[in-house]
Amino acid sequence: xxxxxxxxxxxxxxxxxxxxxxxxxxPELVARACGEYADQIAxxxxxxxxxxxxxxxxxxxxxxxxxxxxxxxxxxxxxxARVAVQMPNCLAYPVVTFGVLKAGCVLVNTNPLYTARExxxxxxxxxxxxxxxxxxxxxxxxxxxxxxxISRVVTVRIAEFFPPVIAGIIRLVQKWWNRxxxxxxxxxxxxTEAIRRGREAHSASADYLAGVGADSLAALQYTGxxxxxxxxxxxxxxxxxxxxxxxxxxLGGHIRAGQEVVLTAxxxxxxxxxxxxxxxxxxMGARNILVPSPRPPSNLKRAFENYRITWTTGVNTLFNALLxxxxxxxxxxxxxxxxxxxxxALHQSVAERWREVTGTPIVEGYGLTETSPVxxxxxxxxxxxxxxxxxxxxxxxxxxLTESGTEAxxxxxxxxxxxGPQVMSGYWQRPDETAxxxxxxxxxxxxxxxxxxxxxFTIVDRKKDMVLVSGFNVFPNEVEEHIAAMPGVLEVGVVGxxxxxxxxxxxxxxxxxxxxxxxxxxxxxxxxGLAAYKVPKSVRFVDELPKSPIGKILRxxxxxEAVTSATATIETQGRELS
Amino acid sequence: MIAAPLIIATQTVVNEQDVVTPFEQxxxxxxxxxxxxxxxxxxxxxxxxxxxxxxxxxxxxxVTQFGIMPLLAYLLVIGVLFQLPREYALPVAIGALLMGxxxxxxxxxxxxxxxxxxxxxxxxxxxxxTLWAILMTPLMLALYGGLxxxxxxxxxxxxxxxxxxxxxxxxxxxAGMILxxxxxxxxAVMELLGGxxxxxxxxxxxxTWVPRNWALLTSTPWQTYLVAIGLGLFGxxxxxxxxxxxxxxxxxARTIGLETGIQNGPLAIAIVLLTFSGSPDIGLxxxxxxxxSLFIVIVSTVVTFWxxxxxxxxxxxxxxxx
Numbered sequence: 081x082x083x084x085x086x087x088x089x090x091x092x093x094x095x096x097x098x099x100x101x102x103x104x105x106x107p108e109l110v111a112r113a114c115g116e117y118a119d120q121i122a123x124x125x126x127x128x129x130x131x132x133x134x135x136x137x138x139x140x141x142x143x144x145x146x147x148x149x150x151x152x153x154x155x156x157x158x159x160x161a162r163v164a165v166q167m168p169n170c171l172a173y174p175v176v177t178f179g180v181l182k183a184g185c186v187l188v189n190t191n192p193l194y195t196a197r198e199x200x201x202x203x204x205x206x207x208x209x210x211x212x213x214x215x216x217x218x219x220x221x222x223x224x225x226x227x228x229x230i231s232r233v234v235t236v237r238i239a240e241f242f243p244p245v246i247a248g249i250i251r252l253v254q255k256w257w258n259r260x261x262x263x264x265x266x267x268x269x270x271x272t273e274a275i276r277r278g279r280e281a282h283s284a285s286a287d288y289l290a291g292v293g294a295d296s297l298a299a300l301q302y303t304g305x306x307x308x309x310x311x312x313x314x315x316x317x318x319x320x321x322x323x324x325x326x327x328x329x330x331l332g333g334h335i336r337a338g339q340e341v342v343l344t345a346x347x348x349x350x351x352x353x354x355x356x357x358x359x360x361x362x363x364m365g366a367r368n369i370l371v372p373s374p375r376p377p378s379n380l381k382r383a384f385e386n387y388r389i390t391w392t393t394g395v396n397t398l399f400n401a402l403l404x405x406x407x408x409x410x411x412x413x414x415x416x417x418x419x420x421x422x423x424x425a426l427h428q429s430v431a432e433r434w435r436e437v438t439g440t441p442i443v444e445g446y447g448l449t450e451t452s453p454v455x456x457x458x459x460x461x462x463x464x465x466x467x468x469x470x471x472x473x474x475x476x477x478x479x480x481l482t483e484s485g486t487e488a489x490x491x492x493x494x495x496x497x498x499x500g501p502q503v504m505s506g507y508w509q510r511p512d513e514t515a516x517x518x519x520x521x522x523x524x525x526x527x528x529x530x531x532x533x534x535x536x537f538t539i540v541d542r543k544k545d546m547v548l549v550s551g552f553n554v555f556p557n558e559v560e561e562h563i564a565a566m567p568g569v570l571e572v573g574v575v576g577x578x579x580x581x582x583x584x585x586x587x588x589x590x591x592x593x594x595x596x597x598x599x600x601x602x603x604x605x606x607x608x609g610l611a612a613y614k615v616p617k618s619v620r621f622v623d624e625l626p627k628s629p630i631g632k633i634l635r636x637x638x639x640x641e642a643v644t645s646a647t648a649t650i651e652t653q654g655r656e657l658s
Numbered sequence: 659m660i661a662a663p664l665i666i667a668t669q670t671v672v673n674e675q676d677v678v679t680p681f682e683q684x685x686x687x688x689x690x691x692x693x694x695x696x697x698x699x700x701x702x703x704x705x706x707x708x709x710x711x712x713x714x715x716x717x718x719x720x721v722t723q724f725g726i727m728p729l730l731a732y733l734l735v736i737g738v739l740f741q742l743p744r745e746y747a748l749p750v751a752i753g754a755l756l757m758g759x760x761x762x763x764x765x766x767x768x769x770x771x772x773x774x775x776x777x778x779x780x781x782x783x784x785x786x787x788t789l790w791a792i793l794m795t796p797l798m799l800a801l802y803g804g805l806x807x808x809x810x811x812x813x814x815x816x817x818x819x820x821x822x823x824x825x826x827x828x829x830x831x832x833a834g835m836i837l838x839x840x841x842x843x844x845x846a847v848m849e850l851l852g853g854x855x856x857x858x859x860x861x862x863x864x865x866t867w868v869p870r871n872w873a874l875l876t877s878t879p880w881q882t883y884l885v886a887i888g889l890g891l892f893g894x895x896x897x898x899x900x901x902x903x904x905x906x907x908x909x910x911a912r913t914i915g916l917e918t919g920i921q922n923g924p925l926a927i928a929i930v931l932l933t934f935s936g937s938p939d940i941g942l943x944x945x946x947x948x949x950x951s952l953f954i955v956i957v958s959t960v961v962t963f964w965x966x967x968x969x970x971x972x973x974x975x976x977x978x979x980x
Contacts, residue, residue, distance in 0.1 A: 130838075130846040246843050249850070385702050386842045411704045594907070 086471035086535030091462040094332050098325060098475040098501065104294040105317040107182045109324070109363055114141035117338055117365040125171045125242070125370045130382035131250060133242030135171055137365075140178065143275060147179025150278030152288050155210060155232055159184040159291060162206045162300065164230070165349070166190040166199075167214040169370040171241040172271055173348050174358060176212050179278075181317075184288040187299040188312070189349040196220040198310070203228040206300050206312055206508065212236060212271070216254070219262035233268040238372060240271055294318030300508050301351050303449035312508035313450045322501035323452035324359045326473040334418060334460045335391070338365035341415070343383060343392040345374035346631075351453045352422050356393055366391070374631075377401040377408075384408070388415040395423035397571070397631035400430045403437060404570065404593070412438045418460060420445060422453070424632040425539060425557050428466050429565045444469055446539065448525055450517070452502040456537055467561075468536040469529075476500035478537060479522070480529050488530065493540050496529040497522040528555070545635050547576030547584050549613045554586055556635060559606065559614055563588055566605050568597040573625045573633045574616065577642050585617040589638055592621050682866070683931050689855050689862075690928040691830045696852010697764055697788065698834025699845040705785060719783035720790060722897045722918040723762060728798040730893055731758025734885045735806065741881055748813050749942035751806060754885050755815070756943075757926050757950050759798040761787035764852065766920035769958045773965040775913035783917045788831065792824045819933040826932075827925065864952065878945060886949035890957045894919030912965045920958055923951030 087096050103109050118138040126132045135143070151157045163180045165187060167173055180187045188206045190199065192214055199220060203211065204227070212234045213221070221233060238254070239247040254260050298320055300312035328335060342361045346353040348370075361368055369387050374380055380402070383389070392413075394402075399421060402408045419434065419442040426444040434442045445457030446469035455478060458470035472478045479487050480494030488494030503523045506514035517524050528540040541555035548554070556574035563572045571591040579585035588602065597605075599619035606615040626637040735751045742750075762784045770780035787794075796817045803815040838845025868875065898915030906914070926947040934940045 126842075127846070129849065130842040132842055243843060246847070249847060382842070382846075385704060407704075411707060 084472070084477065084535065085533070089459060089463050089471055089534055089536075090330070090474075091332055091459050094330055094459070094474070096474060098322060098329065101294070101318075101321055101325065103321065105181075105289065105292055105296070106298055106320055106359065107178070107289055107292075109321055109359065110144070110178050110182070111141070113137060113363050113365060120338060120365060121367045122362065123171055123174055123368045123370055124387065125169070125239075125372070126383040126386065127239075127250065127372065128379040128382060130386055131239075131242070131246050132386070133171055133239065133246065135175070135241055139241075140174055143175045144178035144182055146275050146278035146282055147175055148182035148278070148288055149282035149286065150274045151179065151183040151185060151210065152286070153281035154274075154277050157183065157185055157209060159288065160186060160297065161210070162186045162188050162208040164188040164190050164203055164206065164208040164211045164213075166192050166194070166211065166217065167236055167349075168192050168238070168372040169344060169348050169353075170214070170236070170238055170372055171370070172212075172236040173370070174362070174368075175241075175275075176236070176271075177348075177358070181298060182288060184290075184292045184296075186297050189299065189301055189351075189354065191347075191349060192217050196223040199224045200227045201310060202302055202312075203230055205310075206302075210234065214238060215264065216260050216262075218264040218266075218268070221264065221266045221268075225266050233266055234271055234274050235264060235268045236271045292317065294321070295505075297505075299354075301354075301449050311510055311513060313504045314506050314508050315452055315504055319452045319502050319504060320355060320359060322475075323355055323454050323473075324363060326475065326500075326502060327356065327360055327454045327457075328364065330457065330473050331460055335361070335364050335366070340364060340366035340390045340417070341369060341388050342366050343369050343371070343380070343387075343389045345371045345380055345383075345398060346393060346395065346423070350423075351449045352395075352447070353393060355452055355454065356420065356422075361391070374398060374401075377405050381405075381407055384413050389413045390415050390417045391419065392416070393420045393422070395631045396421060396426045396430055397424070397627065397633070399426070399434050399442070400571065403430065403433050409437055416440045418443065420457070422447065422457075425561070427561055427564045429561075431466050446470070446537070447502075450504045450523060450525075451498060451500070452504070454502065455498050455500070463534070465532075465534075465536050468532070468538045470537070471535050472498075472500075472537075473502075476502070478531075480531055480537075481524075490533050491530055493528050493530045495543060496525045496527045496537065496539070498525060499523070545575075547574075547586055549576070549579075549584055549586060550582045552611075552613045554614045556586075559586060559588065559610065559616065562606060562609055563590065563602060563616075566597060566602065568592055568595045569602075571625050571633070573635055573638050575635045575639045575642065577618075577639070579617070582613075586614065587618045587620065587642060588616040589620050589622050589625060591623065591625060596621075683935075685862075686924070687928050687931060689858070690827065690924050692848075692855050693764065693852045693924060694827050695830035695834040696849045696855070697784070698831035699838045699848040699852065700781070701785060701831075701835050702838075703835075705782065718901070718914060719762075719786050719917065720794075722900070722914060723783070723787040724759070724790065724794040724798055726896055726900075726918060727889070727893055727921065728755070728758045728802055730896065731755050731885075731889055732802040732805065734888055734892075738881045738884050738888075742879060746942065748807070749939035750882055750885075750945055752803075752813070752815055752939075753926075753930065753943045753946035754889070755799060755802050755806070756820075756929060757886075757889060757921055757923070757947050759795045759802075760922045760926045760929070761791040761795070762917050763920050763922035763925070763954075765955075765958070766917045769916050769920065769962050770913050773912050773916065773962040774909065775916065775965075776907075776909050777913075779910060779913045780917055783914070788922070789828075792821065792828060795824060796821045813939065816933055820929060823929050823932045827928065867948065868952070874941070874945070875949075878949075882945060883949065883953075886946045887953045887957065889946075889950060890919045890921070890954040891961075892919075893921075894957070894961055915965075916958065916961065919961075920954055921950065923947060923954060927951065 114137045121134045122137045122140050124134040163185050165176050188208050210232045211230045215235045239250040294317055296317055297314055298317045299315045301315055302310045302312050344357040348354055348358050369383050416438050418440055422445045431442055443458040443460055447453030447455045456470045456472050458464040477499045479497050482488045482494045499522050526543045528543055529537045531537050541557045545556050546553055559574045560572050570593045573589045576584040577587050602619045626634045731754050735754050739747045767780045771777050799815050800817050894915045897918035898911050901911035901914045930944050934943055
């Protein structure tokens with residue numbers, strides 16, 4: 081079981097095992113970075129029109145300590161109490177999350193676009209006592225606070241910590257032009273007030289971290305999982321610190337301490353940006369450029385113009401969208417060093433085009449919420465294999481298991497299982513599901529993968545997305561990848577639909593661009609490179625594909641849409657286009 | 659038909675004080691400075707590189723902006739305006755020619771956005787034509803002015819003054835660019851204010867200038883209205899027609915149409931105020947730029963609605979690439 085053929089492909093100088101952790105909790109990691117880079121800018125929030133605000137490492141440190149004191153002293157929260165945080169990328173986010181962690185409390189990251197129903201489920205399930213929410217979405221509060229144990233609401237403004245005049249203009253525009261500020265009908269504390277009270281209550285001698293160690297819970301990170309019911313992955317301080325260092329160790333010297341400027345376009349409440357951008361780059365003394373919303377992609381134009389971006393993280397959809405923006409392609413970022421892709425399969429065509437346009441490497445990694453998230457990535461400075469998810473990070477074991485539970489041979493597909501210090505301690509208050517997903521210390525990912533002789537893994541597909549056509553397995557990823565390489569295809573999602581003759585049949589949903597292909601052309605293109613049973617039986621052209629908050633194409637929604645009405649088209653979802 | 663305007667032209671003694679008060683004058687010039695500053699605050703050296711690398715957008719913008727519009731203004735002047743007595747028509751013609759020769763206005767970007775056109779192309783075309791204006795506007799004025807005015811005529815287009823005015827108005831553009839480099843925040847605020855004042859300018863005109871000059875407006879012959887309205891309307895139609903004829907994407911054709919027809923009205927008015935200050939004819943010179951600025955909003959709105967309707971059937975989705 082200790083066979084790790086991938087170790088031969090670690091770049092020179094990268095230790096095979098994770099080095100001893102220099103600290104056991106996230107607050108220690110934060111404190112070290114704040115001490116070392118005190119006067120450097122830690123976070124800059126960049127609005128679509130270029131308006132911005134910044135915080136230095138020292139400011140983040142002071143403000144988050146004040147917020148921690150507010151939680152513990154003013155609100156009287158106990159160590160281990162859950163605090164829900166619901167906001168897009170903004171300067172308040174790191175202050176709040178670091179504050180929660182410094183208070184010894186547990187962070188419950190929540191998607192700000194959640195409906196009241198989803199919020200109620202997540203807050204009840206986690207037992208959250210305090211909610212820190214962006215004021216733009218506070219209209220759902222009366223319904224939510226009634227149905228949950230939330231006893232205190234703190235409201236945050238999008239332009240928190242901006243220069244006062246700029247913050248005022250943004251607020252005026254929000255209030256009178258966009259009309260995006262609902263009235264808040266529950267008792268709440270403005271964030272600035274919370275910070276003020278925290279400063280008053282703060283005492284240097286208070287130790288909120290007594291009893292908090294590597295095994296203590298740091299975050300409940302909710303994930304749909306395979307069953308569809310959202311459940312909280314219990315990520316400990318040890319999980320998150322280990323994973324941060326595993327990732328950085330494998331990147332070697334490619335992230336230069338104190339020098340990087342990283343574009344954070346993905347939402348920080350999602351585990352990918354949380355660990356990689358928020359914690360990883362903070363640890364390295366980077367300046368994080370926070371973009372509240374990367375959609376439409378032109379929202380990123382000012383960030384690229386005004387800052388010397390050296391790193392960016394993203395998902396296939398984001399990279400693809402940027403490559404379809406004229407301003408980006410014709411004037412790519414000059415200082416870019418590298419890009420990291422995750423969250424969903426990075427299409428080979430997108431990866432190649434990204435390298436060609438930016439002249440810098442892009443590496444694809446893989447991980448899940450339950451694994452903090454990074455399990456594998458392509459080694460920068462080593463052998464990069466496009467289309468693969470690369471090799472496991474230090475101190476991580478990965479195997480592919482066949483249906484019978486034995487290890488799959490090289491090139492044979494099997495369920496990917498993983499073991500390492502980044503694997504969660506279980507699902508919050510769900511012992512049955514925990515027992516199902518973690519077997520003998522191995523976490524079952526639900527992804528089908530295969531390993532090559534070098535130890536590189538390739539995700540074939542999600543187990544549940546597999547389409548069974550006349551008894552043959554069709555993996556939507558493969559069909560999508562093939563169609564995406566066609567001219568005139570901006571995005572594609574492939575799903576299986578019930579079919580009387582073949583059990584299931586393949587359908588492709590395509591967002592076309594000029595020159596628009598016809599359904600016949602798409603099918604002809606597929607016949608020309610895929611086995612007959614993999615060729616889509618039907619093709620639908622749509623304005624937009626349903627996507628998760630980070631831009632992952634949601635096949636289950638495509639499937640639901642297709643199944644509920646046989647003649648369904650999802651053109652109504654094209655509202656965000658233009 | 660000819661007799662009536664003759665009476666008007668001779669009877670209406672229009673002077674500077676009546677048409678634009680010193681307060682309005684200061685305010686208008688100030689506004690134009692803010693608008694130009696806002697334009698500059700939205701620009702980076704990157705935009706210029708882009709424009710040079712993608713020359714066809716530049717070429718088309720250049721040809722329509724400084725080819726079609728001045729020619730159209732000239733044709734309207736000799737075909738329509740010169741039906742009127744020369745002592746009235748000549749000063750009005752200066753305003754009309756100037757209106758045809760100024761660069762594109764920033765409001766074109768707003769209408770392009772609403773007509774689902776190509777915003778990036780619109781911004782680049784506005785920028786290009788504004789920068790070229792320092793050379794091309796005086797050149798075109800000299801060319802067509804030379805055709806209209808005899809060398810020994812009393813009324814002349816002060817080309818050199820116009821060059822100086824244009825150069826002066828480019829200062830805030832450059833200042834905006836520089837400032838934006840040092841503070842993205844101030845740049846963004848100026849950009850916002852510039853766009854806001856662009857609209858405010860027209861509202862201001864309607865609210866104060868129109869009622870006060872009601873007598874002048876009602877006594878203005880239809881030929882002048884035709885020139886002021888036709889310049890925008892025909893400009894959009896001709897440029898759109900050409901763009902479609904050479905098989906450009908409808909989205910780009912819409913953009914080029916609006917971009918061509920929508921001129922920088924506030925700039926034209928500012929140029930008149932700054933170069934013809936003290937001239938007894940300033941009221942008549944101003945009339946086409948003022949009427950144009952008023953009616954272009956209506957014309958563009960109607961065209962935008964038509965574009966939206968006519969083109970939805972043609973295309974389902976607008977790609978971001980040119």
